[in-house]
Amino acid sequence: MDVVWLSRLQFALTIGFHYLYPPLSIGLGVILVIMEGLWLKTRKPLYHQMAKFWVNIFALTFAMGVATGIVMEFEFGTNWATYSRYVGDVFGSALAAEGIFAFFLESGFLAVLIFGWNRVSPRMHFFSTVMVALGSMFSAVWIVVANSWMQTPAGFHIVDHGGMARAEITDFWAMVFNPSSMQRLAHVLMGAWQAGAFLVLSVSAYYLLKRRHLAFAKSSMRIGLTAALVASILQVLTGHASGVVVARHQPLKLAAFEGHYSASAPAPLHLIGWVDETQRRVHGIAVPGLLSWLVSGDPTHPLTGLESAPPGDWPPVNVTFQAFHGMVIIGGALLGLSVLGWWHLWRGSLFDRRWLLWCFVFSVLGPQIANQLGWAAAEIGRQPWIVYGLMRTSEGVSKVVSASAVLSSLIMFTVIYVLLFALFIFLLDQKIRRGPAEDEASGVYTRHAF
Amino acid sequence: MPFSFDLPTLWFWLVGALLTGYAMLDGFDLGVGSLHLFSKTDEERRLMLNAIGPVWDGNEVWLVTGGGALFAAFPMVYATVFSGFYTALMLLLAALIFRAVAIEFRSKQPMRWWRAMWDMSFSASSILCSLLIGIALGNIARGVPLTAEHEFAGSFLGLLNPYALLVGITTLALFQMHGAIYLVMKTEGKLQRRAKSWVQRAMIFFIICYAATTMATLVYMPHMPVNIREHPWLFALPVLNMLAIANIPREIYFGREFRAFLSSCAAIAALLALFGVGIYPNIVLSNPLPEHSLTIYNAASSPKTLRIMLAIALLGMPMVLAYTVSIYWIFRGKVRLEPTSY
Numbered sequence: 001m002d003v004v005w006l007s008r009l010q011f012a013l014t015i016g017f018h019y020l021y022p023p024l025s026i027g028l029g030v031i032l033v034i035m036e037g038l039w040l041k042t043r044k045p046l047y048h049q050m051a052k053f054w055v056n057i058f059a060l061t062f063a064m065g066v067a068t069g070i071v072m073e074f075e076f077g078t079n080w081a082t083y084s085r086y087v088g089d090v091f092g093s094a095l096a097a098e099g100i101f102a103f104f105l106e107s108g109f110l111a112v113l114i115f116g117w118n119r120v121s122p123r124m125h126f127f128s129t130v131m132v133a134l135g136s137m138f139s140a141v142w143i144v145v146a147n148s149w150m151q152t153p154a155g156f157h158i159v160d161h162g163g164m165a166r167a168e169i170t171d172f173w174a175m176v177f178n179p180s181s182m183q184r185l186a187h188v189l190m191g192a193w194q195a196g197a198f199l200v201l202s203v204s205a206y207y208l209l210k211r212r213h214l215a216f217a218k219s220s221m222r223i224g225l226t227a228a229l230v231a232s233i234l235q236v237l238t239g240h241a242s243g244v245v246v247a248r249h250q251p252l253k254l255a256a257f258e259g260h261y262s263a264s265a266p267a268p269l270h271l272i273g274w275v276d277e278t279q280r281r282v283h284g285i286a287v288p289g290l291l292s293w294l295v296s297g298d299p300t301h302p303l304t305g306l307e308s309a310p311p312g313d314w315p316p317v318n319v320t321f322q323a324f325h326g327m328v329i330i331g332g333a334l335l336g337l338s339v340l341g342w343w344h345l346w347r348g349s350l351f352d353r354r355w356l357l358w359c360f361v362f363s364v365l366g367p368q369i370a371n372q373l374g375w376a377a378a379e380i381g382r383q384p385w386i387v388y389g390l391m392r393t394s395e396g397v398s399k400v401v402s403a404s405a406v407l408s409s410l411i412m413f414t415v416i417y418v419l420l421f422a423l424f425i426f427l428l429d430q431k432i433r434r435g436p437a438e439d440e441a442s443g444v445y446t447r448h449a450f
Numbered sequence: 451m452p453f454s455f456d457l458p459t460l461w462f463w464l465v466g467a468l469l470t471g472y473a474m475l476d477g478f479d480l481g482v483g484s485l486h487l488f489s490k491t492d493e494e495r496r497l498m499l500n501a502i503g504p505v506w507d508g509n510e511v512w513l514v515t516g517g518g519a520l521f522a523a524f525p526m527v528y529a530t531v532f533s534g535f536y537t538a539l540m541l542l543l544a545a546l547i548f549r550a551v552a553i554e555f556r557s558k559q560p561m562r563w564w565r566a567m568w569d570m571s572f573s574a575s576s577i578l579c580s581l582l583i584g585i586a587l588g589n590i591a592r593g594v595p596l597t598a599e600h601e602f603a604g605s606f607l608g609l610l611n612p613y614a615l616l617v618g619i620t621t622l623a624l625f626q627m628h629g630a631i632y633l634v635m636k637t638e639g640k641l642q643r644r645a646k647s648w649v650q651r652a653m654i655f656f657i658i659c660y661a662a663t664t665m666a667t668l669v670y671m672p673h674m675p676v677n678i679r680e681h682p683w684l685f686a687l688p689v690l691n692m693l694a695i696a697n698i699p700r701e702i703y704f705g706r707e708f709r710a711f712l713s714s715c716a717a718i719a720a721l722l723a724l725f726g727v728g729i730y731p732n733i734v735l736s737n738p739l740p741e742h743s744l745t746i747y748n749a750a751s752s753p754k755t756l757r758i759m760l761a762i763a764l765l766g767m768p769m770v771l772a773y774t775v776s777i778y779w780i781f782r783g784k785v786r787l788e789p790t791s792y
């Protein structure tokens with residue numbers, strides 16, 4: 001096994017595992033703001049009880065996100081040193097900005113969120129919740145900017161630096177607002193909102209089915225369902241916007257999304273399919289011309305196919321295809337479920353539809369799987385490039401790190417992460433079983449005497 | 451090498467300031483962690499955990515931001531050191547993960563074996579982190595073998611040389627002293643008396659290590675004191691350092707714990723400033739073949755990036771300092787166990 005392959009596997013594993021938690025934190029952050037805002041406005045103890053319960057869950061996911069996030073920051077240097085040398089001038093500033101503008105904000109105010117209930121006024125607590133929610137979204141802003149720069153690089157030029165070529169910034173804002181960053185950011189954030197909303201829905205539906213904490217569950221369900229519906233509708237729109245950008249700037253990636261081989265032809269949209277990479281065709285159900293119409297408004301518009309480039313420049317087609325279609329199918333299902341849930345809520349029949357509640361219990365997996373698949377489609381679809389059109393993944397790897405060193409760290413991280421995941425699920429399950437504390441909250445807070 | 455005030459030099463000190471912030475803040479967290487097993491009862495251990503409870507997470511952000519700033523300002527150093535120290539860094543990452551989850555998970559279950567397991571994990575990983583940070587600093591001070599392309603040419607075992615190990619142990623001693631002082635500040639009663647005895651012992655341990663490291667540096671690392679010899683006013687740093695350390699037992703004796711803590715912070719800042727003065731203008735000295743060294747000039751990003759980063763820092767750091775101070779203010783006073791505590 002070679003270093004490039006092992007390093008890619010390690011990066012995929014660590015980022016995939018890390019990416020389970022930040023979307024949950026971002027999504028729950030928004031919901032916490034809603035709940036605490038409602039409490040501040042109405043002073044109903046129910047909202048206070050809700051906020052307290054969900055802060056506990058938030059704290060657990062946040063801690064997991066932090067613990068696994070540090071790895072990401074170091075891995076560019078440890079495993080991708082040549083890449084870091086080449087693009088550090090451009091790419092590093094986004095990571096540093098994430099630290100300064102996002103991490104300090106969220107980790108600082110998180111302390112108030114968890115430990116500050118009796119130390120600060122309700123207004124200050126609400127303010128902290130807003131800051132944490134903002135901080136977690138700022139974090140997404142900078143990390144998506146950095147990643148989008150790898151997808152659609154802009155605002156730089158290549159210069160000779162001490163005998164080695166490297167990318168240097170020419171225009172910071174062009175780097176930040178590179179052609180894909182805003183569309184991708186919106187898409188990622190909506191995925192995160194969905195992750196939070198469907199977790200709330202899942203737990204509330206479970207309580208309703210078990211006939212426990214009914215007032216709490218019904219109210220949480222209403223908030224969760226509203227958030228889920230809004231995020232799921234916006235998700236379709238942002239997904240479409242992202243696709244248009246991919247078509248314009250990364251045509252080969254779009255071709256891989258749809259298994260579109262012929263060099264230049266109108267492309268169909270597959271609902272489902274399997275790419276036969278040797279025969280260069282897709283077996284599945286397709287709507288002719290729909291992809292061309294979606295990205296250009298004209299069903300006969302020819303799209304660039306894989307065969308316009310040498311096979312050495314193609315991403316792995318079937319994997320990209322499946323990841324992309326898996327994401328789209330789950331996204332559609334989540335939208336359908338949100339609409340159905342909302343309709344039953346409006347009719348007043350939601351809380352009696354046991355089968356629908358069971359759907360919601362399991363729906364928590366949907367955004368998580370879709371987020372993972374979307375990320376995989378974006379990253380695998382970028383291959384063989386680490387920076388699109390500029391540097392190949394195989395060229396970016398560290399030269400001084402041996403395959404055995406990467407393999408041992410890979411094994412170490414796998415063991416740690418499996419253990420952590422088991423613990424996370426165990427503790428999450430305990431918290432959910434214990435349920436919200438029968439509330440003491442009268443809305444009065446006592447300041448401690450020092 | 452005369453000191454100049456250009457962008458790379460400024461960034462050398464700014465990255466240094468972030469890492470000093472990390473050492474002062476996460477230093478006491480790590481110290482508390484490494485002392486954790488010295489307390490025996492569950493209540494004491496919970497008090498110790500909750501003394502750092504609201505702040506440890508924010509403290510660790512200094513490391514993450516320091517890493518990000520190093521990446522942006524000196525990408526060559528970031529790439530060379532992180533890939534060169536691969537195994538050591540992976541161990542550090544594992545220790546940081548275990549530490550974070552130990553703090554988070556320990557008090558979530560009442561079983562004795564559960565708590566004992568996380569207590570061990572918390573303490574062992576805190577000790578390992580302190581040692582590894584010190585070993586990395588020791589190797590940077592000593593110099594590491596670099597190729598003409600600035601790639602690391604040594605091995606993991608080569609990093610575990612006697613000098614680096616000595617600096618590692620000194621760092622552990624320093625953080626233990628710092629953490630013990632923090633505990634004196636945050637606790638009361640029996641635990642505070644116990645923490646005071648830890649301060650005494652940790653100080654003795656630290657002063658012995660400090661003396662040994664200083665001697666070893668003067669004897670075996672002749673390049674480290676060169677800048678100070680050339681600029682005698684820099685002697686103020688070691689003097690400040692010694693005064694700060696000497697002030698700690700005095701403040702503890704008079705019961706002025708906060709001042710003792712500030713003294714300890716000053717000692718850490720002075721130590722790292724000495725380190726910075728010692729290596730400047732190199733960041734990673736190549737040893738042997740010093741002509742392959744990574745200096746603040748051949749390792750820096752373009753002036754444009756350094757200026758952009760400066761704007762980001764000028765915009766961001768005042769906010770960071772403002773909410774760091776507010777959080778510490780909100781959680782001031784002696785630690786008490788509450789329903790929301792760890």
